[in-house]
Amino acid sequence: MVKPGDIVRIKTEDDVLEGTYIEKPTLLGADTIVLKLDHGYNIGIDKNKIKDIKIVKESIKRKVKHEPLPVDKKLPTVLILSTGGTISSKVDYTTGGVLAEYDARDFVEMCPELSKIANIQAERVMQIMSEDMGTDDWSNISKAVADRLKDVDGIVLTMGTDTFGYTAAALSFALKVNKPVVITAAQRSIDRGSSDAFFNLICAVKAAAEWDGAEVVTCMHGTSADDHCLLLRGSSVRKMHSSRRDAFRPINTHELATITPKKITPSNIKHKKRSKDKIVLNNLFSSDVALVYAHPGMKPEVFDMYQKYKGIIIAGTGFGHVPSQVYDRIKELVDNGVFVGMTTQCIYGSTSSTVYSPLRRLSLEVGITFLGDMLSETAFAKLSWACGSAKNIEEIKKTMLDNIAHESSNRRDFNDFLN
Numbered sequence: 426m427v428k429p430g431d432i433v434r435i436k437t438e439d440d441v442l443e444g445t446y447i448e449k450p451t452l453l454g455a456d457t458i459v460l461k462l463d464h465g466y467n468i469g470i471d472k473n474k475i476k477d478i479k480i481v482k483e484s485i486k487r488k489v490k491h492e493p494l495p496v497d498k499k500l501p502t503v504l505i506l507s508t509g510g511t512i513s514s515k516v517d518y519t520t521g522g523v524l525a526e527y528d529a530r531d532f533v534e535m536c537p538e539l540s541k542i543a544n545i546q547a548e549r550v551m552q553i554m555s556e557d558m559g560t561d562d563w564s565n566i567s568k569a570v571a572d573r574l575k576d577v578d579g580i581v582l583t584m585g586t587d588t589f590g591y592t593a594a595a596l597s598f599a600l601k602v603n604k605p606v607v608i609t610a611a612q613r614s615i616d617r618g619s620s621d622a623f624f625n626l627i628c629a630v631k632a633a634a635e636w637d638g639a640e641v642v643t644c645m646h647g648t649s650a651d652d653h654c655l656l657l658r659g660s661s662v663r664k665m666h667s668s669r670r671d672a673f674r675p676i677n678t679h680e681l682a683t684i685t686p687k688k689i690t691p692s693n694i695k696h697k698k699r700s701k702d703k704i705v706l707n708n709l710f711s712s713d714v715a716l717v718y719a720h721p722g723m724k725p726e727v728f729d730m731y732q733k734y735k736g737i738i739i740a741g742t743g744f745g746h747v748p749s750q751v752y753d754r755i756k757e758l759v760d761n762g763v764f765v766g767m768t769t770q771c772i773y774g775s776t777s778s779t780v781y782s783p784l785r786r787l788s789l790e791v792g793i794t795f796l797g798d799m800l801s802e803t804a805f806a807k808l809s810w811a812c813g814s815a816k817n818i819e820e821i822k823k824t825m826l827d828n829i830a831h832e833s834s835n836r837r838d839f840n841d842f843l844n
């Protein structure tokens with residue numbers, strides 16, 4: 426009797442297929458079975474066409490034992506805090522999808538190289554996919570980092586990739602740190618041969634243990650091969666591809682350093698150095714904020730939704746445009762005390778409130794605050810943070826225009842486009 430997880434060979438009328446048998450997802454009809462093939466993709470097979478089915482290897486439930494972690498007094502200490510996501514996931518043979526199951530402790534058991542770089546401590550903060558992370562989670566993660574950073578030489582935070590850029594930005598505002606806080610993740614789950622998890626983890630632990638900086642940064646594959654990772658500022662990183670290992674790119678800037686398991690090579694960008702300064706935590710975030718994407722034919726009533734919000738970010742077209750039919754409705758929001766900030770949906774480059782007359786109107790008459798080259802996702806996280814403690818729209822506006830974590834700059838380097 427074939428069980429989910431068994432490796433089977435199936436002979437059909439026109440093919441022979443080998444793969445892992447997955448319990449049929451309920452969406453498929455009773456006549457279909459599902460195989461996960463070697464390259465990771467699933468295939469449905471019509472039962473009526475099956476001539477023969479053989480078990481090649483029975484599934485074994487892999488138990489990860491927790492041995493005491495080794496301690497080497499000559500090595501720095503790094504704490505890995507896990508929050509879930511694909512890096513913590515393995516294939517769930519009842520659905521064929523991946524489920525967050527492993528935590529920081531398991532990473533150390535499965536990747537003994539980590540213990541050669543640092544004495545590893547491991548804790549689970551939460552176990553969720555990053556699409557489910559909200560402002561309360563940003564608040565709890567920042568607090569966990571602030572509580573533990575003083576006892577170690579650096580922290581690695583693992584999470585899902587989807588909202589990685591938002592969380593990295595949120596933490597960059599919520600925390601002033603005196604050691605590295607390195608966020609990493611994986612595009613492919615740890616139980617797949619092509620997983621990027623271990624290389625990312627090794628480079629992230631190397632950075633947390635040895636980088637001379639004191640900022641919230643991210644550490645992910647720099648190319649699709651396992652040759653180096655890029656250390657990027659948390660306030661200007663974006664997921665630019667849904668599946669590539671090198672999906673995380675610096676926007677309007679470049680890396681702070683490249684990291685290999687053996688070496689850290691700094692770039693020419695100056696960064697804040699490790700120090701004995703106090704760690705400062707301000708983890709109040711508001712969820713009464715939104716990120717709205719401008720589009721052709723946008724209807725004014727879209728903005729009625731936000732009457733009770735504290736603020737919204739509009740990702741405008743080009744330099745920061747919205748269709749003129751929505752101007753009056755946005756002005757009503759601003760007049761009612763809702764902060765409205767403008768970023769560009771071009772991703773690269775900056776907004777401008779002066780190039781075209783409509784932009785001058787949006788800025789001077791409608792009252793929109795133009796946010797320069799700040800990424801839309803970063804602006805959203807910053808707005809949530811600004812609204813968490815500000816008392817009025819003027820304070821929100823001031824915070825949004827202050828450059829707090831290198832989230833905006835006037836520097837333009839031709840080579841920073843699509844790098």
Ligand code: ASP
Pocket residue numbers: 509510511512553554555556584585586587588610611612613
């Ligand atoms: N949806 C997953 C998440 O963000 C994807 C990933 O981790 O790569 O948690």
